[in-house]
Amino acid sequence: MSAEIICVGTELLLGDILNSNTQYLGRQLADLGIPHYFQTVVGDNPDRIKQVLKIAGERSQILLFTGGLGPTPDDLTTETIANFFETPLEERSELIADIEEKFAKRGRKMSPSNRKQALMPVGAQIIPNPMGSAAGMIWQPRPNLTIMTFPGVPSEMHRMWEETAVPFLKQQGWGDNVILSRTLRFWGIGESNLAEKVSGYLEMENPTVAPYASKGEVRLRISARGKSQESAIALINPIHQQIQEIAQLDYFGADEDTLASVVGKLLLEAKQTVAVAESCTGGGLGARLTSVSGSSGYFLGGIVAYSNEIKQKLLGVKAESLNQEGAVSGTVAQQMALGVKKQLHSDWGLSITGIAGPGGGTAEKPVGLVYLGIATPDQETDQVELRLGEQRLRDTIRHVSECHALDQLRRKLLLTNVSE
Amino acid sequence: MSAEIICVGTELLLGDILNSNTQYLGRQLADLGIPHYFQTVVGDNPDRIKQVLKIAGERSQILLFTGGLGPTPDDLTTETIANFFETPLEERSELIADIEEKFAKRGRKMSPSNRKQALMPVGAQIIPNPMGSAAGMIWQPRPNLTIMTFPGVPSEMHRMWEETAVPFLKQQGWGDNVILSRTLRFWGIGESNLAEKVSGYLEMENPTVAPYASKGEVRLRISARGKSQESAIALINPIHQQIQEIAQLDYFGADEDTLASVVGKLLLEAKQTVAVAESCTGGGLGARLTSVSGSSGYFLGGIVAYSNEIKQKLLGVKAESLNQEGAVSGTVAQQMALGVKKQLHSDWGLSITGIAGPGGGTAEKPVGLVYLGIATPDQETDQVELRLGEQRLRDTIRHVSECHALDQLRRKLLLTNVSE
Numbered sequence: 001m002s003a004e005i006i007c008v009g010t011e012l013l014l015g016d017i018l019n020s021n022t023q024y025l026g027r028q029l030a031d032l033g034i035p036h037y038f039q040t041v042v043g044d045n046p047d048r049i050k051q052v053l054k055i056a057g058e059r060s061q062i063l064l065f066t067g068g069l070g071p072t073p074d075d076l077t078t079e080t081i082a083n084f085f086e087t088p089l090e091e092r093s094e095l096i097a098d099i100e101e102k103f104a105k106r107g108r109k110m111s112p113s114n115r116k117q118a119l120m121p122v123g124a125q126i127i128p129n130p131m132g133s134a135a136g137m138i139w140q141p142r143p144n145l146t147i148m149t150f151p152g153v154p155s156e157m158h159r160m161w162e163e164t165a166v167p168f169l170k171q172q173g174w175g176d177n178v179i180l181s182r183t184l185r186f187w188g189i190g191e192s193n194l195a196e197k198v199s200g201y202l203e204m205e206n207p208t209v210a211p212y213a214s215k216g217e218v219r220l221r222i223s224a225r226g227k228s229q230e231s232a233i234a235l236i237n238p239i240h241q242q243i244q245e246i247a248q249l250d251y252f253g254a255d256e257d258t259l260a261s262v263v264g265k266l267l268l269e270a271k272q273t274v275a276v277a278e279s280c281t282g283g284g285l286g287a288r289l290t291s292v293s294g295s296s297g298y299f300l301g302g303i304v305a306y307s308n309e310i311k312q313k314l315l316g317v318k319a320e321s322l323n324q325e326g327a328v329s330g331t332v333a334q335q336m337a338l339g340v341k342k343q344l345h346s347d348w349g350l351s352i353t354g355i356a357g358p359g360g361g362t363a364e365k366p367v368g369l370v371y372l373g374i375a376t377p378d379q380e381t382d383q384v385e386l387r388l389g390e391q392r393l394r395d396t397i398r399h400v401s402e403c404h405a406l407d408q409l410r411r412k413l414l415l416t417n418v419s420e
Numbered sequence: 421m422s423a424e425i426i427c428v429g430t431e432l433l434l435g436d437i438l439n440s441n442t443q444y445l446g447r448q449l450a451d452l453g454i455p456h457y458f459q460t461v462v463g464d465n466p467d468r469i470k471q472v473l474k475i476a477g478e479r480s481q482i483l484l485f486t487g488g489l490g491p492t493p494d495d496l497t498t499e500t501i502a503n504f505f506e507t508p509l510e511e512r513s514e515l516i517a518d519i520e521e522k523f524a525k526r527g528r529k530m531s532p533s534n535r536k537q538a539l540m541p542v543g544a545q546i547i548p549n550p551m552g553s554a555a556g557m558i559w560q561p562r563p564n565l566t567i568m569t570f571p572g573v574p575s576e577m578h579r580m581w582e583e584t585a586v587p588f589l590k591q592q593g594w595g596d597n598v599i600l601s602r603t604l605r606f607w608g609i610g611e612s613n614l615a616e617k618v619s620g621y622l623e624m625e626n627p628t629v630a631p632y633a634s635k636g637e638v639r640l641r642i643s644a645r646g647k648s649q650e651s652a653i654a655l656i657n658p659i660h661q662q663i664q665e666i667a668q669l670d671y672f673g674a675d676e677d678t679l680a681s682v683v684g685k686l687l688l689e690a691k692q693t694v695a696v697a698e699s700c701t702g703g704g705l706g707a708r709l710t711s712v713s714g715s716s717g718y719f720l721g722g723i724v725a726y727s728n729e730i731k732q733k734l735l736g737v738k739a740e741s742l743n744q745e746g747a748v749s750g751t752v753a754q755q756m757a758l759g760v761k762k763q764l765h766s767d768w769g770l771s772i773t774g775i776a777g778p779g780g781g782t783a784e785k786p787v788g789l790v791y792l793g794i795a796t797p798d799q800e801t802d803q804v805e806l807r808l809g810e811q812r813l814r815d816t817i818r819h820v821s822e823c824h825a826l827d828q829l830r831r832k833l834l835l836t837n838v839s840e
Contacts, residue, residue: 012442012443012446012459013446013450013456013457013459014446014447014450015442015443015444015445015446015447015448015450016447016630016632016641017443017632018438018440018443019439019442019443020438022432022435022439022461023432023435023437023438023439024435025435026432026433026434026435027434027435027436028435030433030434030435036433037433037462037463037465037468038460038461038462038468038472039432039433039460039461040458040459040460040461041442041458041459041460042457042458043457045457048457048458051479052458055475059471181434181436183436190528190531191490191491191492192490192491192492192531192533192534193531195491195492195493195533196531196532196533202492202493202494203493210430210431210464210494211492211494212431212436212437213490214437214573221431221434221436223434276703276724278703278706280710281707281710282703282706282707282708282709282710282711282715282719282722283696283698283702283703283704283705283706283707283710283722283724284703284704284706284707285703286698286702286703286704286706286724286726287701287702287703287704287707287818288702289702290700290701290702290703290724290726291702291814291815291818293776293777293778293779293814294779295702295726296726296727299702299726300726300727300729300730301723301724301725301726301727301730301734302702302703302723302724303721303722303723303724303734304696304703304706304710304721304722304723304724305721306706306710306715306716306719306720306721307716307720307721309720309765310720310721310764314721314723314734314763314764343734344730344734345729356713357713358713359713359714387525387526387527388526389522389525389526389551390525391550391551392551393575394711394713395711396575398707398711
């Protein structure tokens with residue numbers, strides 16, 4: 001038994017809107033443990049909707065339609081499905097009453113075009129729409145095939161799914177299995193490198209382990225199928241632990257953890273504070289650290305020193321270093337980190353200076369050259385040189401630099417805590 | 421002749437990531453005037469990828485694949501396509517060289533699993549990937565069928581599409597009709613409000629005008645179809661101008677313009693500089709301003725004053741104001757703006773202080789209460805109070821606050837320039 005998602009709407013084909021409904025329903029099906037192998041997007045065209053319906057009906061037993069339930073002439077989903085199964089439509093008086101009431105509440109009269117939204121194929125069960133005028137349906141036009149329709153508006157679809165569709169699926173005994181997933185997160189190791197280290201796990205069947213990478217962060221998703229929440233968790237936990245041991249410091253957290261939230265936890269545990277000095281990231285490192293609620297417990301503030309004057313004046317960077325080694329250098333990065341630590345009286349100072357591009361690169365100092373500085377509670381300083389590649393986008397270079405800076409602090413915090 | 425998009429990746433089915441590639445490619449095909457009627461998502465499973473390939477190959481002449489070009493065992497797109505058409509794979513030495521060079525630049529060695537990414541079906545043309553190790557291909561396995569493959573990473577896919585795929589398509593004489601679009605951007609007006617003001621335009625057929633809204637920004641997309649670039653532009657330009665006149669200051673730019681880039685242009689024109697003082701946004705305002713290449717021409721830097729001590733010490737905020745009115749107040753916002761302007765010797769000072777939540781709100785000062793401060797070149801200060809809603813997410817409150825701050829500066833710059 002498997003489900004399939006079919007999104008109807010020419011606006012999706014034209015790219016006018018981003019399709020978030022497949023992501024939502026995909027997650028929901030995974031959580032319910034209902035397999036789902038295909039998603040299709042098709043325009044507001046009856047012949048092509050029928051083509052898709054034919055293909056999907058032959059390979060899946062539950063078809064979830066979104067979109068095309070509105071009052072306008074190009075909203076064709078319900079009538080096309082009914083037509084495909086040669087079933088007449090009937091006006092449902094409870095839907096007419098519901099729509100009229102919703103319009104009345106807003107002080108408006110139902111428009112004639114909305115009558116269409118009360119038409120359902122004979123035999124269909126209604127999925128009430130608590131928010132709008134587009135009701136959906138649950139319909140079994142033939143044995144072993146269940147069709148559900150939802151409007152394309154995400155907020156309406158979500159409530160109808162949760163309030164009516166999920167209880168129906170569970171009542172049928174579908175989605176009894178629980179599939180749970182946990183995402184492990186890594187920084188400082190490439191996808192192929194990590195995949196090789198944990199290659200044995202990638203072959204497993206339950207749980208499964210699959211790698212993904214995005215902008216320097218690598219993730220492993222562990223998914224387990226079980227009869228209960230507990231049995232799925234019992235399958236995931238040991239694999240999580242084993243992989244964490246293999247990856248050591250390259251592993252930084254799971255699920256909702258971010259480099260910033262993990263650094264925050266470590267700082268809170270150590271009862272220490274941090275301040276940042278930024279050049280090419282312009283404030284992005286501070287924004288990351290403060291993306292975590294409660295960050296005022298360890299983040300004091302920062303100095304964005306975009307110009308050299310400000311690097312000197314507010315961070316105490318030496319004119320000599322700027323002249324001889326340049327603003328993008330390990331020496332300046334260290335002075336920035338120490339400078340902000342002193343100015344803001346923090347335990348740690350963290351800095352970034354680099355060339356984010358697309359302009360400003362030279363043969364010696366190309367775009368993507370970034371120096372991180374770190375000043376420790378013992379007044380020591382350290383630096384890291386990154387070469388992120390001349391071809392990478394300004395945004396990516398800045399983002400990855402911020403991640404590396406957070407990661408450096410994370411590693412230092414972990415090693416300091418261990419050695420104590 | 422029509423194209424079809426096929427996205428490969430179990431992570432898409434599971435809802436782990438939002439599929440933005442279909443939106444991008446959908447828009448691109450529309451702009452090129454290449455019809456496109458179906459999009460399919462399928463998991464990392466050779467049999468099901470072949471099923472999809474069979475169906476798509478029978479109804480479309482151009483198949484655009486994204487995803488599944490990585491180095492890990494579940495990246496199966498290239499070999500499955502080759503296998504479907506019973507064509508052997510061959511290792512391409514130019515790809516090996518390219519991957520090795522990319523690894524070397526980052527000071528790393530190519531891992532053995534990356535060799536796989538150099539395998540292409542015999543006869544395929546390579547789509548170079550200027551950013552990563554996953555090259556794509558253009559392949560005509562039989563007459564009247566062209567297959568293109570791209571990695572799933574959006575930034576890589578976009579460049580490969582623009583630099584190699586589009587020129588190829590145009591060379592084939594496909595996409596002869598030109599559809600051009602321009603997105604007009606607005607801040608400070610709601611979607612329904614703007615839609616009412618320009619309602620006449622929303623009924624047009626060529627060009628069409630359609631509204632969208634996202635996190636406070638409202639957009640209108642003007643799309644025109646013409647025989648040439650010039651004729652499409654000639655249809656768009658007058659509508660653009662008319663709508664701009666209707667929206668006045670609420671219109672801030674088009675296409676790639678952002679509030680930050682527009683503010684940057686205005687500052688450059690006025691030969692003025694800005695510095696920022698941030699509390700709840702933690703550096704995000706500076707990060708926005710410096711997301712624009714060349715921002716060193718007008719952005720001097722900033723002070724992130726998360727703690728009250730730093731607000732006093734580095735920004736000269738008065739203890740009395742902090743005690744009596746609190747850190748989240750219009751008075752403190754104005755002092756922050758003036759303080760950073762003085763410290764950094766900039767023409768303008770811009771500040772944000774607020775409660776981003778989810779914690780920290782009170783009945784009097786709820787989550788979402790934000791004050792913006794602005795200090796002008798004439799040493800005057802002004803403030804704006806925002807009430808962004810207690811229900812909104814921390815990220816959204818911070819993002820929208822930054823936009824409002826940039827928008828305030830934009831309006832002041834425009835009014836100043838006009839009055840001169």
